[in-house]
Amino acid sequence: MSRKASDNVEYTLRSLSNLMGEKKRRKHDEGAGERSLIAADSYTSINSQELERAARRQFQQDVTPAFVYVVSVFSALGGFLFGYDTGVVSGAMLLLKKDLNLSALWQELLVSSTVGAAALSALAGGVLNGVLGRRPCILLASLFFTAGAVVLAAARDKETLLGGRVVVGLGIGIASMTVPVYIAEAAPPHLRGRLVTINTLFITGGQFFAAVVDGAFSYLSRDGWRYMFGLSAIPAILQFLGFLFLPESPRWLIQKGQTQKARRVLSQIRGVQTIDEEYDSIKNSIDEEEKDAGAGGPVIYRMLIYPPTRRALIVGCGLQMFQQLAGINTVMYYSATILQMSGVDDDRLAIWLSAITAFTNFSFTLVGVWLVEKVGRRKLTLGSLTGTTLALIVLALGFLLSAQVSPPVTFTPTDPTSQNSTCLKYSFCNGCMLDPSCGFCYKINGSNIVDSSCIPVDPKTTAQSAWGRCTNETKSKSGSYWAYNYCPTSYSWTALIGLILYLIFFAPGMGPMPWTVNSEIYPLWARSTGNACSSGVNWIFNVVISLTFLHTAEYLTYYGAFFLYAGFASVGLLFVYGCLPETKGKKLEEIESLFENRLCTCGASESDEGRYIEYIRVKGSNYHLSDNDASDVE
Numbered sequence: 001m002s003r004k005a006s007d008n009v010e011y012t013l014r015s016l017s018n019l020m021g022e023k024k025r026r027k028h029d030e031g032a033g034e035r036s037l038i039a040a041d042s043y044t045s046i047n048s049q050e051l052e053r054a055a056r057r058q059f060q061q062d063v064t065p066a067f068v069y070v071v072s073v074f075s076a077l078g079g080f081l082f083g084y085d086t087g088v089v090s091g092a093m094l095l096l097k098k099d100l101n102l103s104a105l106w107q108e109l110l111v112s113s114t115v116g117a118a119a120l121s122a123l124a125g126g127v128l129n130g131v132l133g134r135r136p137c138i139l140l141a142s143l144f145f146t147a148g149a150v151v152l153a154a155a156r157d158k159e160t161l162l163g164g165r166v167v168v169g170l171g172i173g174i175a176s177m178t179v180p181v182y183i184a185e186a187a188p189p190h191l192r193g194r195l196v197t198i199n200t201l202f203i204t205g206g207q208f209f210a211a212v213v214d215g216a217f218s219y220l221s222r223d224g225w226r227y228m229f230g231l232s233a234i235p236a237i238l239q240f241l242g243f244l245f246l247p248e249s250p251r252w253l254i255q256k257g258q259t260q261k262a263r264r265v266l267s268q269i270r271g272v273q274t275i276d277e278e279y280d281s282i283k284n285s286i287d288e289e290e291k292d293a294g295a296g297g298p299v300i301y302r303m304l305i306y307p308p309t310r311r312a313l314i315v316g317c318g319l320q321m322f323q324q325l326a327g328i329n330t331v332m333y334y335s336a337t338i339l340q341m342s343g344v345d346d347d348r349l350a351i352w353l354s355a356i357t358a359f360t361n362f363s364f365t366l367v368g369v370w371l372v373e374k375v376g377r378r379k380l381t382l383g384s385l386t387g388t389t390l391a392l393i394v395l396a397l398g399f400l401l402s403a404q405v406s407p408p409v410t411f412t413p414t415d416p417t418s419q420n421s422t423c424l425k426y427s428f429c430n431g432c433m434l435d436p437s438c439g440f441c442y443k444i445n446g447s448n449i450v451d452s453s454c455i456p457v458d459p460k461t462t463a464q465s466a467w468g469r470c471t472n473e474t475k476s477k478s479g480s481y482w483a484y485n486y487c488p489t490s491y492s493w494t495a496l497i498g499l500i501l502y503l504i505f506f507a508p509g510m511g512p513m514p515w516t517v518n519s520e521i522y523p524l525w526a527r528s529t530g531n532a533c534s535s536g537v538n539w540i541f542n543v544v545i546s547l548t549f550l551h552t553a554e555y556l557t558y559y560g561a562f563f564l565y566a567g568f569a570s571v572g573l574l575f576v577y578g579c580l581p582e583t584k585g586k587k588l589e590e591i592e593s594l595f596e597n598r599l600c601t602c603g604a605s606e607s608d609e610g611r612y613i614e615y616i617r618v619k620g621s622n623y624h625l626s627d628n629d630a631s632d633v634e
């Protein structure tokens with residue numbers, strides 16, 4: 001089923017010979033109709049590294065027309081909508097719960113229904129991608145996004161809102177698994193990592209934009225949420241219209257036997273570059289795959305019984321699982337709380353500050369886009385995960401120190417409602433903070449916390465207490481402060497540093513690489529199913545981690561929860577170290593061979609790095625033995 005990696009490393013003769021100023025000899029070689037394999041290191045007078053760099057530059061200039069960027073950006077609008085729709089809900093919820101009087105259960109339903117629907121549609125997207133193709137799936141996703149936005153913006157009751165959130169989730173799931181695959185299949189190998197990573201840049205860009213929109217519309221107390229939800233129809237319609245004119249993936253077309261169309265699309269996205277070699281190479285691989293695929297049965301079964309695809313699936317799903325287990329979405333979702341811990345005492349300011357958090361995530365994803373083709377996927381993921389683990393430890397230590405110096409309760413007011421609340425039983429802020437129904441009300445005298453009590457939170461808003469000194473009306477008059485979900489201590493800034501460090505390390509590697517790597521590690525016959533499974537795993541763990549965070553914090557405390565995520569991240573580090581091979585610069589058709597060794601030795605096949613192998617194929621009739629025979633010169 002696999003082809004030898006060497007068989008596929010082809011640089012056009014034009015690139016190299018232009019470089020070496022040997023046009024004449026090329027003519028001669030081509031004219032003779034001979035297939036010659038010329039080892040680059042036989043040109044002893046030319047330093048091989050310079051040769052490599054210059055050849056690559058020349059080659060890249062030849063093969064990167066603007067159209068491939070247009071295709072990638074229009075597809076990545078799917079990523080933008082994924083980020084926007086998962087991000088916008090937290091700000092919308094602040095307004096919604098007042099407007100529609102939502103209970104905690106309904107709030108949870110509106111948030112998690114989208115993620116749940118995304119998990120299901122990502123899994124179903126595998127079949128749709130295989131049968132209908134990538135383009136119809138992207139069109140379908142943008143229809144879901146548009147319909148969802150319209151339903152949400154016009155909703156009159158919570159049931160309709162729930163319907164809208166489910167429809168949006170269906171769009172997110174399909175887009176999340178299709179877009180990376182489509183971009184990877186259209187991109188030339190030297191740009192593939194960068195272009196697929198741009199999709200994650202759009203995800204985090206969507207999350208940032210959503211935070212800004214949340215901030216801006218939070219001033220509009222009536223119907224602000226309608227604009228927040230409705231705005232996403234614009235990029236969705238834009239993507240739909242764009243994709244009416246954009247082509248299907250050439251690899252999918254070849255697989256379906258639509259070879260003429262595939263050639264047309266390939267020359268459209270490759271511009272002036274001749275596509276014969278690339279077309280032949282894709283076609284040969286697909287033919288070989290089909291010949292070897294042998295056994296029938298569902299694709300997932302064939303993937304599991306064939307060791308290289310089984311290993312690729314474990315690596316792909318493992319990466320997506322560890323991405324979520326490292327806690328990115330608790331950090332994103334609870335950033336306002338973490339920021340409040342550092343002394344930010346105003347709800348609206350906290351919303352704007354979480355826009356800064358989202359901006360940090362976005363801007364450091366940009367660093368990932370820049371690094372992915374320079375250092376490669378493996379080193380980027382390893383570096384990112386190491387930093388993420390350390391940042392989680394700093395974050396946990398911040399919470400631990402805060403808990404240890406947690407201020408005591410020094411004043412117990414009488415409960416005017418006579419409900420005998422549990423809040424009045426806590427003697428330290430730490431216990432009070434971990435109880436979702438209570439908050440800490442205190443005054444400051446110099447640098448000391450005085451007159452502190454634990455009081456029930458207002459069931460309608462966590463911004464004030466249900467009664468006593470810390471309601472909105474009485475707070476400023478009495479000179480009191482209200483801390484919900486955090487304790488005011490002098491160590492709070494450690495958590496802020498941890499949060500920033502976390503995003504700086506997570507965003508360039510662990511954020512985008514699971515998506516990028518998954519788009520490239522499966523052979524064509526298994527690509528849709530492989531991506532469907534790994535995206536499904538991503539969404540399932542997303543739900544699990546974000547739904548369990550508050551309970552985990554209740555049982556293990558905040559620092560316990562972050563130590564737990566640090567533990568997950570370090571297991572992830574071992575997994576990536578052992579199992580993730582480097583795919584940078586390889587053609588999609590060569591990557592399968594990286595999974596030929598036993599699973600946790602795959603990571604060691606970082607192999608070719610530092611070793612320079614150049615194969616030059618001179619086109620013409622082949623009268624030599626075979627394509628991958630020993631005459632390939634290293």
Ligand SMILES: O[C@H]1[C@H](O)[C@@H](O)[C@H](O)[C@@H](O)[C@H]1O
Pocket residue numbers: 200203204207323328329332361510511512515538542
């Ligand atoms: O790669 C993305 C990105 O890191 C987002 O910030 C996060 O919210 C998603 O869950 C993740 O899949």
